[in-house]
Amino acid sequence: MKTRYEQIVDVRHIASEKRDHIPSILSLVGQEQILPASTDKKRTLLLAIDIQNDFMESIGSLPVAGSRADVHRLTQWMYNNMASLTQVMCSLDCHSLLQIFHADWWVDKKGNQPKPFTVIRYQDLVDGTWTVFNADTLERSLAYLKNLETEGKKELCIWPYHCLEGSYGGQLESQFANMLYFHSALRQSKPLLVYKGQDPYTEMYGIIKAEYDNNKFVNHAVLEAIRAYDAIYIAGQASSHCVLASAMQILEYFAKDKAITSRITLLIDCMSPIAGFEESTRQAFESLHEKYGIQIKKSTDIIL
Structure with a gap:
């Protein structure tokens, strides 16, 4: 591409209070010659879990150590695979003040x-x-x-107050947002934003369903969207909680269809666990690999 990575992402301002600069980035799209996502023969999906300010080290109310470097690697991977990345789906934690875990x-x-x-x-x-x-x-x-x-x-x-609806902490991290909307404009592919965690009576770590709720809600729209892709890559925060829960829920739903579960890859260097959960998270991911055939790879090892 003619547009350099550094024109989209300012690494110095990942996980900072600097605002995104989407309008200036979109002005760069016209110089590119990449085809729209609708022409992709192999359809690829990035499922970006909770890449929000409140989970970013140095600025968040519930910071995840390593999140700054994770965003750097993920946005670099998105840039390197711009012509082949069909769609990005982002989950967004979204809470009110009065919820059972506050x-x-x-x-x-x-x-x-x-x-x-x-x-x-x-x-x-x-x-x-x-x-x-x-x-x-x-x-x-x-x-x-x-x-x-x-x-x-x-x-x-009881979690620190985080991702309160309408707050700065609930917004996408600025440099990830820059890359997300550059991709959207260039590939003519609208990001899919999935809000989770708004029921005051339950916790919702995963993107598909709550820990427990009387209504047994399952986000079938997300599951059916995932079914439509030939390859699914998962990244985000925190690997020990919301990423792991999302992966497990997706895999449990498609458990009888290895043709789908084998399409899923965890971008292991684009996520980090909450401190104290490092080993249990590693073991959980290994178990998912053995049971469902998912891949666990570094972003630098994957070229679409």
């Missing part, structure tokens, strides 16, 4: 809110260690914690 939901016997990373279990409500601030939410909160235990899901963790 401190405002809970108080202890003295009226104090829990500190970030406090784990609250069903028995904690039964014995009064914690209770809900709003009595109207008690019954559903009890049921949720009980169902987490019964179904062997993650324990409820």
Whole structure:
């Protein structure tokens, strides 16, 4: 391409408070001769999980160590494969202040809110260690914690306030956004934005479904979109939580169709785990590789 990577992404400003500069980037598209994505014979999808400011080190409320370098490598991979990357789908964590995994939901016997990373279990409500601030939410909160235990899901963790709807923290990281919209304009391929985590009564790590919810919601639109691609590449934050949960949910849905699961590749150098989950994440990914035949590769080893 005539447009240089550095004209799209300013590496110095990855995970910084510098705004994106999409209008100036779009002015560069006219000098390129790449065909639109609709002409691709092999259709490829990048599934970018939660590449948002609040997960970026140095600026986020829930920063993931390594996220800055992950964005650098991912945007470089997108640039190198611009002519072959058909579509980008981005998941976006999106929360309100009053959600079951935020401190405002809970108080202890003295009226104090829990500190970030406090784990609250069903028995904690039964014995009064914690209770809900709003009595109207008690019954559903009890049921949720009980169902987490019964179904062997993650324990409820109180997360720092993050990705609040409409906030800076909930926006796409600026330099990733630059590359995303350069790709969109050049390939004439609208990004697919998938919002998740808006139900106040549940956690939603994965892009497909919540940890538990009474309605058993499954995002079939995303699953059917994935089915339509010949190759699917997954990257984003954090590998230990939202990336892993998304991959597992997708693979479990397509478990009987190895023709689809074998199309999926984790760009392992374009994601990082939350501290303390490094080894468990590595083991989980290896298990997915053995069970479903997914690929685990570095972005530098893949040319589309």
